[in-house]
Amino acid sequence: MIELAILIGLQASGKSSFYRRHLAVTHALVSKDLLRNNRRPARRQTQLVTENLTAGRSVAVDNTNVTVELRKELIDLGHSLGATVTGYYLAAKLADCLTRNAERTGKNRVPDVGLFAAVKALVRPAYSEGFDRLFFVGIADGGAFDVRPWVEEEASRG
Template identity: 45%
Template sequence: MPEVVLLIGLQACGKTTFYRERLAATHALVSKDAMSRSARRKEDRQRRELAALLAEGHDVCVDNTQPSAAERAGVIAVARAHGARVVGYWWPPDPELSLRRNAARSEPVPEVGLYAALARWEEPRPDEGFDRLVRR
């Protein structure tokens, strides 16, 4: 059974580092950050990439902020449609830490993006469709 891992948290909270250290050897990566800045309909493209990788039999990690249940629902629906197990790792919001780490990045995310994600934040719940949900 393929596995889809959702990494959930504010920008610069440690999601990508977690992917590199724990999942890169076993899971293909889908991330809107890897798409060109001019790419349109990133949500649709993300779902298509996820579906294609699952159809090929890959385990996949989706590394985005995914702060609301509605934003996670599309990924979970694609995973379920392909018979995948769904695991969520989430980082509770820590805006001060995220702002500090973001400022140290070579290409920081505009602070307004971090605050927008924080405004949409909904703590992930098992009843969203997760088989396993882990707070980091």
């Protein structure tokens, strides 16, 4: 199965760590953070996802992906190339993300205003967007990840 994994969550919610621990062996990484010097990162991201899926490689897109519109483009692209589209929602509290972000240095640290803007724009994913599979991902004690199947009623409660 060729998969397009879409990581969804605030900055410093654990998306990159989750990728490294759970997807790096099986999925190529595409992230706009790695395309900072590209004048058109969205176009380049689409190109990299297309190249990998066309070559038969699963891909993980590690961006905040906080809006339905951002995810729709990826979901449509994945389906058009025959991939199973899976969403991983990293459900982290803003306060925890702010704390982890404060520990970052250099270009890895996001201005706090970026986190506030992301939390304001954040729309939780839903199967109605076109996902084939959805998962909640929480950070358990010791930094391990707790991956659970998505349940729509739980998602609407917060």
